[in-house]
Amino acid sequence: MRLVFAAGLAVLALGIFACGGSNMSDLNGPTPSTPPRNFRIDIAEINGPHSFFPSPATVGFQQIVVWRNTDTVTHNVVFDDKSVDTGRLAPGTLSQPITVSPGTWTYHCSIHPTMVGSVTVQGSTGAPY
Secondary structure, eight states, X not given: OHHHHHHHHHHHHHHHXXXXXXXXXXXXXXXXOOOOXXXXXXXXXXXXXXXXXXXXXXXXXXXXXXEEEOSSSOBOOEETTSSOBOOOBOTTXXXXXXXXXXXXXXXXXXXXXXXXXXXXXXXXXXXXX
């Protein structure tokens, strides 16, 4: 009986110490998470402003954007100001990784001009420029 009691106390003591009753790092709160380095926008279908998902999209400062063609036909992504052109993207493929400057950018598929989308890239302070 004493052996069982002593074993129970040992397990209880181990549990108390293992929980770290006064861990100073807990006082600072959780470590803030950083957004993933890549941000993916899917080319979903030929459906006007609903052709891209998400759209409108909001991207963090210095995130890399890739477009993935999840449709069954070839598409591309061209920014309206012509600063970005992904080239033709066959079904199931990804665009090259693209870093976009802060601001709000509108784009379309030049193969299917009714397909439109937009992406807002936040500045380094977290607010859009």
